[in-house]
Amino acid sequence: MLFRSLAVSPDGAVFVSSRFDGQVYRLSDEDRAVLYVTEVGVPTGLAFGSDGALFIGDRSGSILRVAPDRTVDTFASLPASVAAFHLAFGPDHCLYVAAPTLSTHDPLYRITPDRLVTVVTEDFGRPQGLAFDPSGALFVVDALAGSTGLYRLDVSSPSPVPELMLSAVSLVGVAFDPARSEEHTSELQSRFGISYAVFC
Numbered sequence: 001m002l003f004r005s006l007a008v009s010p011d012g013a014v015f016v017s018s019r020f021d022g023q024v025y026r027l028s029d030e031d032r033a034v035l036y037v038t039e040v041g042v043p044t045g046l047a048f049g050s051d052g053a054l055f056i057g058d059r060s061g062s063i064l065r066v067a068p069d070r071t072v073d074t075f076a077s078l079p080a081s082v083a084a085f086h087l088a089f090g091p092d093h094c095l096y097v098a099a100p101t102l103s104t105h106d107p108l109y110r111i112t113p114d115r116l117v118t119v120v121t122e123d124f125g126r127p128q129g130l131a132f133d134p135s136g137a138l139f140v141v142d143a144l145a146g147s148t149g150l151y152r153l154d155v156s157s158p159s160p161v162p163e164l165m166l167s168a169v170s171l172v173g174v175a176f177d178p179a180r181s182e183e184h185t186s187e188l189q190s191r192f193g194i195s196y197a198v199f200c
Contacts (some may be wrong), residue, residue, distance in 0.1 A: 003033075004084065007046035007054070015054065017043035019084075024056060024066075037066050044084030047095065055095060057085025063097065063111065076111045086173075088130035088138070090155060096120070096138060098127035108140065110155070120155055123162050129173030141171045150174060 003016040003025075014027040019042045025033040041058030048054055054066040055075060063085070065075040078085075081099040088096050095111040107119040108127055129141035138153045140162065148171040151162040 004044050005046050007048055009048050009054070010050070010052055015046055015048075017046055017056065019043055019059070024054070037070055037072065040064055040066075040072065044081075045087035045097070047087035047089055049089060049095075050093060055087055055089075057081075057087050057097065057099070059084050059099070063087075063095070076115055076117050078109060078117065083128075086128055086130045088132055090132055090138065091136040092155075096130055096155070098124070098130055098140065100126045100128060108153075121153065121160055121162065124151075129171070129175075131174045131176050133176050139165070139174050139176075141174050143171065 004019045006014055006016045008014055015024055015036060016027065016033065017024045022040055022043060023038045024036045024040060024043055024046065026036045028034050040056050041060050041062060043056045044059050045057035046054065052068045056064040056066065058064055059081040061077055061080040062074050063076040063078065064072055066072050078097060078099055079101065082102055083100045086098040090096055093113055097109040097111065098106070100106055104125065105122050106124055106127055107122045108124060110118050110120050124140060124142045126143045127140050128143060131139050133139060138155050140151045140153060142149055142151055148168060149164050150166040150171060152165050153160045153162050
């Protein structure tokens with residue numbers, strides 16, 4: 001079974017999606033994949049809300065909300081993605097979504113708890129992985145024409161401008177570990193005091 005994305009629930013459980021069978025699984029304590037919800041389109045990005053609801057990016061164009069009782073409804077609709085939806089909740093309780101297309105520039109979306117969809121910025125070529133650091137800054141992996149980088153974005157700004165933090169090849173995702181010490185040897189961490197992992 002090939003899993004596309006993962007998310008950690010508020011109680012520490014790991015959830016993974018399989019876009020080929022349209023299902024999301026919960027990993028048991030024995031690392032077994034236990035079916036959690038099915039018939040959720042082409043599930044790619046996953047994220048948990050503060051209320052314990054699971055949000056699923058169906059790359060055909062829907063953001064689905066799975067309540068703790070496993071009822072499913074459409075939270076928002078976006079243009080379809082050629083690859084995957086990438087989801088992250090911000091400190092403002094809004095859901096941020098990247099949905100790469102075949103365009104030369106793709107928007108980064110913000111979806112409020114009231115389900116209002118707005119565009120945060122259109123300054124990315126092909127935005128992919130998303131993660132908020134402990135200070136509330138959004139980090140985005142952007143790939144365009146074979147060049148990839150990790151950018152920082154202040155989403156509280158009315159006109160946020162992406163700031164390049166790291167250039168590398170074949171970046172896809174990013175995640176933060178808030179429990180890690182700020183003492184780290186990399187230039188990025190020594191400059192900005194963050195603990196991170198970048199996925200290729």
